[in-house]
Amino acid sequence: MLHVVNKSPFEKNCLESCARLSQAGSCILLIEDGVYGALADGEACEVVQTCLEDRQVCVLGEDLQARGIEPDRIVSGVEVVDYAGFVKLAVEHPKVQSWL
């Protein structure tokens, strides 16, 4: 399943809930303010690192750029994708769940 998280971990606990409930082999995509979850020195870096053990974690590059976050500031192992990559992830996974 593709999990889409669009809330900052500084604002809401969607990413934490998603990390707790998503299963091994799934993918978590961080978009919009959710990209703050990928910060290596951020609130959620440990959660993201745990997810990376058995899940894919991606972040939308356009939304990183819009927030002035350089890709070298994100947790290592998190993949940067563009909108085309977002679509590809949605194709690869049979269901898409947005954590609104």
Added chain:
Amino acid sequence: MKFAVLVNEGPYTHQASDSAFHFTKAAIEQGHRVIRVFFYHDGVNNGTRLTTPPQDDRHIANRWGELAQEHDLDLVVCVAAAQRRGVVDEDEQKRNSKDANNIADGFRISGLGQLIEAGIQADRLVTFGD
């Protein structure tokens, strides 16, 4: 692959309408079919032609309308959500005796059944909201 997109947030609020637009465009560019974009809750506000953003800003309603025209997209606004928020087409104007209508080009007003149908017919339903 067949996609359906659900937009639950108004324009210029957070980012849902922008994300949904870019996702839809990217899906079409990859040769997928987007069978419907359904606007629900505050998302219905994406479908009014009366919005006038500054000239150097994106025009969200027109941008959806243009994409719809170019790719024969079905942009559906939920009727109940639209009535509550004053998004009106010609039929609704007559039915509710209003003095005007404001539905943007490319959008149509219909019921929630259209969302269910899109969810059944599409291979993926992708939700954008707040």
